[in-house]
Each structure stands twice: as structure tokens, then as C-alpha cells.
Amino acid sequence: MSTLAVTTTLNGETVTFLCEPHETLLTALRDRLMLTGTKEGCSNGNCGACNVILDGTLVNSCLVLAAEVDGHQITTIEGIAGPNGLHPLQTSFLENAALQCGICTPGFIVASKALLDKNPQPTEREVRHWLAGNLCRCTGYDKIVRAVLEAASAGATKE
Amino acid sequence: MQTFSYRSVSTVEEALAALASPTARALGGGTDLIPMVREGRRQADLVVDVKGIPELGRLEIDAQGNLTIGAAVALHRVYGHPEVARRWPGLVDAASLIGGTAVQGRATLGGNLCTASPAGDSIPALIVHGATLIVAGPAGRRSIPVAAFCIGPGRTVLGPGELLIAIQVPAPRPRSGAAYLRFIPRNEMDIAVASSGVALQLDAEGHIAAIDVALGAVGPTPIVVADAAALALGQAPSAEMAAKLGAAATAAARPIDDVRGTAAHRKRLVDVLTRRAFMAALHRIG
Ligand SMILES: Cc1cc2nc3c(=O)[nH]c(=O)nc-3n(C[C@H](O)[C@H](O)[C@H](O)COP(=O)(O)OP(=O)(O)OC[C@H]3O[C@@H](n4cnc5c(N)ncnc54)[C@H](O)[C@@H]3O)c2cc1C
Ligand code: FES
Ligand code: FES
Numbered sequence: 001m002s003t004l005a006v007t008t009t010l011n012g013e014t015v016t017f018l019c020e021p022h023e024t025l026l027t028a029l030r031d032r033l034m035l036t037g038t039k040e041g042c043s044n045g046n047c048g049a050c051n052v053i054l055d056g057t058l059v060n061s062c063l064v065l066a067a068e069v070d071g072h073q074i075t076t077i078e079g080i081a082g083p084n085g086l087h088p089l090q091t092s093f094l095e096n097a098a099l100q101c102g103i104c105t106p107g108f109i110v111a112s113k114a115l116l117d118k119n120p121q122p123t124e125r126e127v128r129h130w131l132a133g134n135l136c137r138c139t140g141y142d143k144i145v146r147a148v149l150e151a152a153s154a155g156a157t158k159e
Numbered sequence: 160m161q162t163f164s165y166r167s168v169s170t171v172e173e174a175l176a177a178l179a180s181p182t183a184r185a186l187g188g189g190t191d192l193i194p195m196v197r198e199g200r201r202q203a204d205l206v207v208d209v210k211g212i213p214e215l216g217r218l219e220i221d222a223q224g225n226l227t228i229g230a231a232v233a234l235h236r237v238y239g240h241p242e243v244a245r246r247w248p249g250l251v252d253a254a255s256l257i258g259g260t261a262v263q264g265r266a267t268l269g270g271n272l273c274t275a276s277p278a279g280d281s282i283p284a285l286i287v288h289g290a291t292l293i294v295a296g297p298a299g300r301r302s303i304p305v306a307a308f309c310i311g312p313g314r315t316v317l318g319p320g321e322l323l324i325a326i327q328v329p330a331p332r333p334r335s336g337a338a339y340l341r342f343i344p345r346n347e348m349d350i351a352v353a354s355s356g357v358a359l360q361l362d363a364e365g366h367i368a369a370i371d372v373a374l375g376a377v378g379p380t381p382i383v384v385a386d387a388a389a390l391a392l393g394q395a396p397s398a399e400m401a402a403k404l405g406a407a408a409t410a411a412a413r414p415i416d417d418v419r420g421t422a423a424h425r426k427r428l429v430d431v432l433t434r435r436a437f438m439a440a441l442h443r444i445g
Pocket of ligand 2: 048061
């Protein structure tokens, strides 16, 4: 069980880190790279708190081994804001009070970013379907869905 | 999590050499294997990542219209492929039901088949689409009809050291349609209480020329409703025929009581789901 060196593009920067072969990407992000924005809820794929974008695709980082991302690209919640401040989704979550305790929020924002990258003008139904893998124990989801729809229409008026 | 070694391979030969160890396991999307190993429900000393093998990542339609899906192709690629979505709708129904978006970003048909859950959603759909599995092992390659692949909960006909390479799905027949439906207590993100897949073909006169019905989560393996052909072939499709097929599904089901539902509920569900899947498959012809 030798320690592995993994090189990946993480939020746009090349990063090399060491990990155990059985370690998940979630553990490596939080405990080795100190990127604690990505949360652990269930560690079995059911809650979405650990969502990251891997090569453009939304995944649960608790179901990916850290070793698997060697040579791949990852975006975490820490990579969502741009150089000029918060991403429109982040602003919209704040303005719509789409969070209470906040533990699910990084996962929802990363998942919503992956949705808007693919489908910039989703319907409410599409937003709910896309976010079905993200659980929130506090908000009741409506404010989250509203925040995503508002960020999408704000993005549309900007263009 | 138990400790294990990790190896990423890029050829079938390398994979077979690594899988020759009895404690090695292939890794597809990891959505079953990683939680199972963590929870101690599966032992593994070596995890062999097969996603880097080009043949396992293929998604191709050949000149005859047959589809080949590499065992390690993630589900979002299957339902995101417009031609696949148009021509194999029952498979796409199943692929887009498994987990949520983030699970579909990783999970594969190969993993769904090899996990061999009685409720594995892709399996009844692949059965009614007439799929064949290509397997490589120490003794060479062989092909297995998907209906013969699962032999019990978590058990398949794969021998020691065998690797699933690809799923071959024949071109849809003219005037054919298919659908796969399941029942879960919520709208998304749950394991089927019961499910039914139906594929059918009409002849030029509009009579049933071929029909396949397969059920999930109502037995130790997916169940083929063998009586379907005798009930339907040569006749015009109708609501009465749908009802007869539903009754045949109920008769073929061998469900148990468990946390997800009772046997009686499941028998009732496969009746309703089979009728609806039949009508949905019929509507998709054209
Ligand atoms: C939150 C969540 C929801 C889910 N919902 C559903 C659902 O609704 N319906 C459903 O059917 N399933 C569901 N699943 C289970 C799982 O996602 C699927 O079974 C998935 O298709 C497994 O594919 P994988 O690539 O992730 O498999 P892996 O975890 O990589 O592998 C699964 C098994 O197959 C073996 N294997 C993988 N590839 C090969 C190969 N090429 N050759 C030989 N053996 C191989 C592995 O060794 C392992 O034993 C869910 C899982 C999660 C975490
Ligand atoms: S922690 Fe990964 S899905 Fe819950
Ligand atoms: S805000 Fe608390 S879980 Fe979502």
C-alpha cells in the first residue's frame, strides 16, 4: 500500500499531492489540500455535499479515489468565484437566503454551476431534476431553486 | 475504509494480468465498489481502474446500426448521445434513472451489470433491447446474452479474472419501440421497488411481430416474462393485451417482502408498470 503522488489541475492550477491508494478525493481535498469548502455529508453518494466538477462533469468526490484524478481537472467550490468576486450563483444564493446552516451549500453551488454550464436557461423542473442528488435538511429547497433560476436569468440579461 | 492498492491500466491484457489475483477488483465508476469497500461489504486488496482502456470507453454505432457501449462508459454519455437516445429509448430510460446527476457522471453500465443487484435498473432494459455482453478472461473472449448474465443477488456468470469489455445492443427493428419504468417512493434517487421493461415491434399490418418483457426487483435476478410472446404475437395491440401482459408479469414475478416493499405490493406494481411500459413502448413507435 505505497503512498501515491497525484498531479492534477485543481481550480486552474497544477497541484501535486501525496495520498494513500484507498483515500477518496473528498478526503484528499479536505485533509491534505486543506480545501475544506467541499463537505462530507454521507460519504456514500446520497447527499451531494461533496460535489466537485471533474473534467467538466459533476461527480461526488466521496465516490472517487484521489488516485483516479491523476492527470485530470477538478473544480471545487473554492474555484467558483472569479478574480472580481463572487460568481452570480453565489450572489444569488445570498440574496435569496438559499441557505441556513450552509453545509449543503457548496455542493448545491457546484452542482448548479455544472447545470448552468450545460444548460444556461433551465426550467424549474430541470433545476429540480438536476439537483435531486443534493440534500438540504434546512431550507426546504424552494429558495435554492429560486436562487438558481434567478442566477440563470441574470446571466441571460448580461449577454 | 479498508486499505488496498490501486492500479490504473490502459490495455485489456494489463487488466487481465492484474485481475488474475483473487483479491483484485475492477473499478468502473466506483459508485458501488467504493461505498461497499468502505462499509466492509466487499473485500479488495487491489483495485484495478479500467477506465483508461480505450475499448472500455467506446460508444459507437456501426454501419449496420448496432450499438457498442464500452463497459466503463459513464451513464451521462449514454443518455447524452442524441442518436442513442432516439434509437434505444428503453436503455436511456434506465440510464437516466440510476442515481442523480453526480452518480450518472461516474456510474457505468458495466458496473451496474457486474453488481448484479436484483434492482439494477439497466439490466431489464438491456434484456428487452436484446443486448449481448462481451467478456475477456484468461481463456480468451466470449459473448453472453444479457438475460443469462445474472444468476443471483450480486452473482453473475463471470468467472475468476474475467473482465466485462462491452455491451452490444442490436439496431432497433423497424416499427419498434421500448420503454423501462420503475416504481420508487420519491421522484428520484432511490432503488426500484419493482420495475418493468417492454420492447415491441409491429409488422406492416400493425400486428405484434416481436415482444420482450423483463422485470426488475421482483426476484433474485431480473426476470424475463416468457409468456409475453404467446399472449401478443400476431395480434393488434390493445388495452386488453396490455392487461394480459400485466397479468403475465404478476404471474412471473417471484418477489419477497423487504424494507422497500411487500411481495404483494410488488406483484401489483409489475402489473401496472408492465401495462404502462407496453403503452409507452407502443407510443414510441413511429
Ligand atoms: C446514491 C446512489 C444511487 C444509486 N441509484 C441507483 C439506481 O437508481 N439504480 C441502480 O440500478 N443502481 C443505483 N446505484 C448503484 C450504482 O450507481 C450502479 O449500480 C452503477 O451502475 C454502478 O456502476 P459503477 O461503474 O459505479 O460500478 P463500480 O462501483 O465501479 O463497480 C461495481 C462492481 O462491478 C465490478 N466491475 C465494474 N466494472 C467491471 C468490468 N468492466 N468487468 C468486471 N467487473 C466490473 C466491480 O469490481 C464492482 O464489483 C446507486 C448508487 C448510488 C451511490
Ligand atoms: S458526502 Fe459524497 S454524496 Fe454525501
Ligand atoms: S442549509 Fe442546512 S442542510 Fe442545507
